[in-house]
Amino acid sequence: MTLTEFRYIVAVAQKKHFGHAAQACFVSQPTLSIAIKKLEQELDVKLFERSSKNEIRITDIGQQIVRQAQKVLQETQVINEISQQGKDPLSGIFKLGAIYTIGPYLLPELIPGLSKNAPRFKLIIEESFTANLSRSLKQGDLDAIIISYPFDEPGIETIPLYEEPFVVAIHAQHEWINKQQIQVDELAGQDLMLLGAGHCFRDQVIQACPKCMSESNELTRKLEGSSLETIRHMVAAGTGITVLPCTSMLYSQHNQDLIHIRNFAKPLPSRTVALAWRKHYPRREAIQIVIDTILQCRLTGTLPITSTTHTHPGKPA
Numbered sequence: 001m002t003l004t005e006f007r008y009i010v011a012v013a014q015k016k017h018f019g020h021a022a023q024a025c026f027v028s029q030p031t032l033s034i035a036i037k038k039l040e041q042e043l044d045v046k047l048f049e050r051s052s053k054n055e056i057r058i059t060d061i062g063q064q065i066v067r068q069a070q071k072v073l074q075e076t077q078v079i080n081e082i083s084q085q086g087k088d089p090l091s092g093i094f095k096l097g098a099i100y101t102i103g104p105y106l107l108p109e110l111i112p113g114l115s116k117n118a119p120r121f122k123l124i125i126e127e128s129f130t131a132n133l134s135r136s137l138k139q140g141d142l143d144a145i146i147i148s149y150p151f152d153e154p155g156i157e158t159i160p161l162y163e164e165p166f167v168v169a170i171h172a173q174h175e176w177i178n179k180q181q182i183q184v185d186e187l188a189g190q191d192l193m194l195l196g197a198g199h200c201f202r203d204q205v206i207q208a209c210p211k212c213m214s215e216s217n218e219l220t221r222k223l224e225g226s227s228l229e230t231i232r233h234m235v236a237a238g239t240g241i242t243v244l245p246c247t248s249m250l251y252s253q254h255n256q257d258l259i260h261i262r263n264f265a266k267p268l269p270s271r272t273v274a275l276a277w278r279k280h281y282p283r284r285e286a287i288q289i290v291i292d293t294i295l296q297c298r299l300t301g302t303l304p305i306t307s308t309t310h311t312h313p314g315k316p317a
Contacts (some may be wrong), residue, residue, distance in 0.1 A: 001039065001043075003072070003073065003076060004035065005035050005036065005038070005039045006069035006072055006073055007025060007073065008021065008025060008027075008035050009023050009036055009039065009047055009048075009062075009065070009069055010066055010069055010070055010073065010139070011024050012032075012036065012048060013030075013058055013062075013063075013066045014135075016055075016056045017056060018032060018033055018050075018056065019161075021040075021180060026143055029255075036048070036199060037302065038042050038118055041254070042287055043065070045061050045062070045065070045251055046059050046061075046062070047059060047061070047062035047065060047066070048062055051217060064132075070139060073140065074138070074139060074140050074141060076140075077139075077140025077141075077284070078140070078280065089282075089283040089284070089285040089286045090118045090120055090121065090285055090286060090289060091120035091121070092120070092122060092124055093119075093122045093123075093124055094121050094122065094124070094143050094144075094245075094281040094283075094286055094290075095124045095126070095141065095142045095143045095144075096123060096124070096125055096126070096142065096143065096144055096145070096146070096169075096290070097125075097126045097127070097128065097133040097136060097137065097142045097144070097145035098125065098126075098127055098133075098146040098147075099128070099129065099130055099133065099143065099144065099145075099146065099147055099148065099199075099200065099201075100127055100128070100129070100199065100227065100228075101195070101199065101200075101201040101245055101248070102146050102147075102148070102245075102247075102273060103125070103127045103146070104127075104228075104239075104248075105245070105247040105248050105250055105299075106146065106247065106294070106297065106299070107125065108250075109112070109250075109297035109299060110293060110294055110297055111123065113293040113294075113297060114289070114293050115288070116163070117237075117289055117292065117293050118286075118289045118293075121286075121289075126142060129149050129198045129199065129200075130148075130151065130200050130259075131198075132220060133145040133147065133183055134151075134153055134156075134276075136153065137156065137276065137277070137278065138156070139154070140217050140278075143275075143277065143281065143283070143286065143287075144276065144277040144281075144290060145275070145276050146273065146274070146275055146276075146279075146294075147200075147202070147273075147274055148164075148200055148204070148214075148271040148272060148273050148274065149271070149272040149274055151274065151276060153276070155278060155279055156276050156277070156278060157276065157277055157278070157279050158274045158275065158276045159274060159275055159291060160272050160273070160274045160305045161272075161273050161274055161275055161291070161294050161295065161305070162273055162294075162295075162299065162302040162303065162304060162305060163270050163271075163272055163273075163302065164245050164246055164247060164270055164271050164272075164273055164299075164301070164302050165245075165264070165266070165268040165269070165270040165271060165301060165302075165303065166204075166205070166208070166243050166244065166245060166246065166259065166262070166264060166269045166271075167243070167244055167245075167246050167249070167261050167262065167263055167301075168187075168241060168242070168243055168244075168262045168263075168264065169183045169232060169235045169241060169242050169243075169244050169259055169260070169261055169262075170235065170241045170259070170260055170261075170262060171235055171236070171238045171241070171258060171259065171260075172257060172258050172259070172260055173238065174241065174260075176241075176262060177186070177260060179262060179265065180257060180262070180263075181262065181263055182262050182263070182264050182265065183264075183265050183267040184208055184209050184264060184265075185209065185211065186270055187209045187211075187212045187243070188209060188211035188212045190212075190240065190241050191239070191240030192205075192212050192240060192241060192242065192243070193224070193225060193231045193234055193235070193239065193240045193241070193242045194206070194224055194225075194231075194242070194243075195224065195225060195226075195227070195228070195231070196224045196226060201228075201245065201271070204269075204271050205243045205269070208243075208269035210275060211270075216238075224233065226308075228242075228244060228248050232244070232259065235258075235259050236258040236259050238272075243269075244261075245271065245308075246300070246301035246302065247299050247300075247302060248303065249300075249301070250299065250300060270303075272305070273293065273302075275287070275290060275291055294311065
């Protein structure tokens with residue numbers, strides 16, 4: 001048994017496809033398949049059931065072995081982290097994850113700050129959905145992730161960083177062009193464009209205005225985009241309106257003649273942005289420098305965390 005074989009079976013279990021798992025492991029599919037077959041022969045068990053349609057099913061015993069392999073890989077990562085801490089916790093590679101609706105707007109401020117505060121950092125960045133980032137964090141593939149609450153995972157610590165209000169983006173000829181503030185409930189009567197399923201920001205908007213997804217509002221349920229920038233272009237085209245996190249306006253490339261931004265009336269819908277890391281992660285100084293640098297970022301429109309804006313780490317505000 002080798003760590004490489006463990007990585008292969010974990011990848012197949014996640015991807016449910018040998019070809020995709022091989023790509024994720026940066027090896028050829030025959031290389032991965034031969035290694036897994038060798039491990040199955042050594043253990044004298046069948047880990048995966050293969051079908052003629054490339055469908056993969058994990059056997060019952062395979063699920064147990066994959067879970068144990070994940071634990072072994074996590075502990076191996078801890079050894080690497082401990083050795084790095086013994087050298088210099090503020091040097092070497094630091095793997096940071098961020099969700100799609102935070103990364104593009106925080107990173108332009110964060111990266112220059114880290115270059116100044118931790119010049120020996122070699123930052124590797126991954127953007128993905130919260131579920132994917134959480135899994136990578138637990139497996140040791142990431143050192144820390146930037147997400148938004150609610151986020152409550154066993155073995156993971158979090159700290160709130162800032163509160164981010166939402167804003168409304170409308171076309172220049174929209175009926176609300178002369179309104180200064182928008183009531184949340186007013187969204188229900190509009191063609192509201194949202195991100196697709198899997199984005200936590202979509203869920204937060206729907207939570208703020210459940211009526212916007214009513215059965216009568218069929219168009220809203222069809223107007224989905226893969227990114228905030230794509231949706232912003234649709235607003236410019238006059239397709240509908242959307243809700244954005246306020247930091248998305250910092251580096252916006254939209255045509256200001258076509259898109260106008262309006263604030264919500266109080267109470268403002270918002271989200272709490274947080275940093276998460278494994279509880280036993282040894283490079284505490286590295287985590288702290290990331291926290292300090294984010295708090296130093298000049299993010300227009302965001303609010304500092306107070307006892308009134310956030311009550312408990314890991315729980316929704």
